[in-house]
Amino acid sequence: MVKFDIILASASPRRKTILSQIGLEFITLPSNTLEDFSINLPPEAFCEHWAREKTKDVAKNHPNTFIIGADTIVVLDGKILGKPKDRDHSVFMLKSLSGKTHEVLTGVSFFHLESGTDITFNESTLVSFDTLKDKDIDSYIDTYKPFDKAGSYGIQDGFSIHINKITGCFYNVMGLPISKFHKNFQLLKKEINN
Amino acid sequence: MVKFDIILASASPRRKTILSQIGLEFITLPSNTLEDFSINLPPEAFCEHWAREKTKDVAKNHPNTFIIGADTIVVLDGKILGKPKDRDHSVFMLKSLSGKTHEVLTGVSFFHLESGTDITFNESTLVSFDTLKDKDIDSYIDTYKPFDKAGSYGIQDGFSIHINKITGCFYNVMGLPISKFHKNFQLLKKEINN
Numbered sequence: 167m168v169k170f171d172i173i174l175a176s177a178s179p180r181r182k183t184i185l186s187q188i189g190l191e192f193i194t195l196p197s198n199t200l201e202d203f204s205i206n207l208p209p210e211a212f213c214e215h216w217a218r219e220k221t222k223d224v225a226k227n228h229p230n231t232f233i234i235g236a237d238t239i240v241v242l243d244g245k246i247l248g249k250p251k252d253r254d255h256s257v258f259m260l261k262s263l264s265g266k267t268h269e270v271l272t273g274v275s276f277f278h279l280e281s282g283t284d285i286t287f288n289e290s291t292l293v294s295f296d297t298l299k300d301k302d303i304d305s306y307i308d309t310y311k312p313f314d315k316a317g318s319y320g321i322q323d324g325f326s327i328h329i330n331k332i333t334g335c336f337y338n339v340m341g342l343p344i345s346k347f348h349k350n351f352q353l354l355k356k357e358i359n360n
Numbered sequence: 361m362v363k364f365d366i367i368l369a370s371a372s373p374r375r376k377t378i379l380s381q382i383g384l385e386f387i388t389l390p391s392n393t394l395e396d397f398s399i400n401l402p403p404e405a406f407c408e409h410w411a412r413e414k415t416k417d418v419a420k421n422h423p424n425t426f427i428i429g430a431d432t433i434v435v436l437d438g439k440i441l442g443k444p445k446d447r448d449h450s451v452f453m454l455k456s457l458s459g460k461t462h463e464v465l466t467g468v469s470f471f472h473l474e475s476g477t478d479i480t481f482n483e484s485t486l487v488s489f490d491t492l493k494d495k496d497i498d499s500y501i502d503t504y505k506p507f508d509k510a511g512s513y514g515i516q517d518g519f520s521i522h523i524n525k526i527t528g529c530f531y532n533v534m535g536l537p538i539s540k541f542h543k544n545f546q547l548l549k550k551e552i553n554n
């Protein structure tokens with residue numbers, strides 16, 4: 167059986183927690199990739215593209231290591247929301263999501279430069295918000311400062327009281343679709359060992 | 361504004377975590393109530409009944425404290441599953457849930473003996489399992505010993521790789537429906553302060 171080292175190309179503590187949850191051993195090394203929201207791609211291709219860019223960036227210095235990357239976006243009425251630029255943007259995002267159902271997409275990339283492994287996939291989860299009062303939004307932003315989160319909220323923090331329903335994988339909204347990830351990772355391991 | 365002390369009548373570390381997540385201050389005092397699965401009630405009434413029995417039990421010694429209790433059950437084809445009795449029962453439960461969608465119901469009770477506050481409600485979430493191999497079941501039980509969990513699995517532990525979809529509130533499956541809980545708790549606070 168081939169043993170390989172794994173790097174998670176992400177600064178997200180949430181992704182680290184989720185990967186640890188399935189018993190994977192890895193080290194963390196965030197990429198320097200800067201997401202450009204102006205590129206014109208459908209949401210599924212967009213999040214897979216940026217997941218791959220992250221792993222490719224880290225792979226440059228680690229060509230013989232297996233790199234895992236992910237990119238999570240929020241999609242509302244066909245428009246992609248990333249992380250908020252500042253407090254005003256955060257307020258704007260939460261107001262636009264209030265009382266509606268949006269889609270959370272996470273693109274995942276498996277990349278290994280030397281062997282040529284380059285697999286991407288994505289997972290979609292629907293998330294329904296209650297109608298938010300202005301004071302709910304202000305109090306949430308002031309307490310949780312959700313500036314590192316796509317759509318400006320964390321399903322695993324104090325915002326959870328405003329989410330009345332999800333359809334799909336919870337961990338996908340947190341940043342990594344654990345069930346789909348595990349299935350694809352098992353397939354990949356089989357392939358490598360054949 | 362009336363201030364009141366709160367007791368969570370539960371030994372579940374998961375419920376404690378969820379309640380802390382919404383910033384509530386409380387102490388924990390598990391009830392001595394033993395759930396009797398032979399009582400003949402529809403699932404919604406069953407979980408609300410046992411949630412109330414737990415709060416009532418704790419309220420006997422704390423008549424002037426606000427007690428919160430909850431009871432989580434798994435319902436498959438109309439049959440209620442509680443916690444497994446032993447390892448064999450755990451295997452049996454997971455085999456019966458394999459490849460199917462089941463319902464998780466949590467009944468919640470708000471109880472205050474002196475004021476006569478006695479409110480119950482429940483929340484339902486649908487959970488879809490992948491088809492499980494025998495070795496998946498054995499390895500999960502040996503690693504996580506899910507004997508304190510309704511249906512014999514934890515959505516927040518290593519079992520998450522086998523769950524392909526949920527519909528509803530994730531925290532409800534963990535043991536407390538955070539969004540519905542918060543709404544009802546706010547209503548109750550308003551009522552008490554009027």
